[in-house]
Amino acid sequence: MPLRQFTLDELAQYNGENGAAAYISFLGRVYDVSASFQWQNGKHQVVHKAGKDLSSELAEAPHGADLLARVRLIGELGTEG
């Protein structure tokens, strides 16, 4: 099944707040972190928020991208808006 395509605006709707699903993007891929303990209410370690492209933030995180294997890959982030 082809992956769903997201724009940054669409991704922003999935911020985990008020019952919304929590999606994050890393290096062009979009992951559903709604079920992750570490992403409750769309926040991770207080400072990181869902609904965004976190490629640059993950580079400074105290863990690698390997932890993304624990969450579901659901789409790809397009280059438009």
Next chain:
Amino acid sequence: MAKVAREMVERAGVNLDQLVELLVKNASAELTTFYYYTILRVNLIGLEGEGIKEIAETARIEDRNHFEALVPRIYELGGNLPGDMKVFHDMSACPPAGLPTDPTNIKAMLAVLVEAERCAVRGYTHVCNLTAGKDHRTYDLSLAILNEEIEHESWFSEFLGEGPSGHFMRRGETSPFVSKFLR
């Protein structure tokens, strides 16, 4: 609240509300881990389990020490602990280190223990990164806790056969790094 100490941290560019929230979440992780490790330790029995019991107990006591050491800093910075213990439990920075479905499966027990320690190592590295060169006291405290969490991780990791670390079990008192904050 330590007014000037708080001002110094704020002027250094640290988001105090975020930092205090992080410290409270980590304090919750420490106290809840102390609780869950109590259950794990009780169930570490038999030929395999008894060998792990002592380090699980040391990690349990040191995690409680971490909670005790974090609380004064939270209040110094103007924060507080929730009045409701259930709220405090649910805001933990790390998932509950629950007893595996089969408590006789020692490998599963070790997986729970090492995963809890790895969460703590990441969490305190995060706090150190946020406070380095800005909030010296929180950095010093977080670094002391980090040193102990790294040793805990190594102990359990070695039992899983992931490779040597060169660490030994504690000789003498617990919390060699954090004890200065407990006096």
